[in-house]
Amino acid sequence: MNRAARNRRMVRDHSAGKTVTEIARMYGLSLNWTGELLRQHGANMPTSGRGIRCDLDIDEVVCQYESGSTIREVAGLYDVSYGKVYRLLAAVGVTFRPRGG
Incomplete structure (x- = not known):
């Protein structure tokens, strides 16, 4: 196509x-x-803001991170940025693991 x-x-x-x-x-x-x-191409879309709104299941994201997935792995799973996952985890008060495993 x-x-x-x-x-x-x-x-x-x-x-x-x-x-x-x-x-x-x-x-x-x-x-x-x-x-x-x-x-x-003419779709009625918002032109301002921080990008496309993508609702994530917060409990699921937190569970995946706390089960050992990296932020980058979780971001890849949902096709969102590393920053989006990081901000979501920080907003709910998740304790981050040290970098570099």
């Missing part, structure tokens, strides 16, 4: 109710790039 067709399908998917996260995963794109493409 060429890019123009992909972009039209992405906008259609968004109009049909799919989230930006779902669309990004379907097309193998980052959340930020997906949001930008949707904006460029």
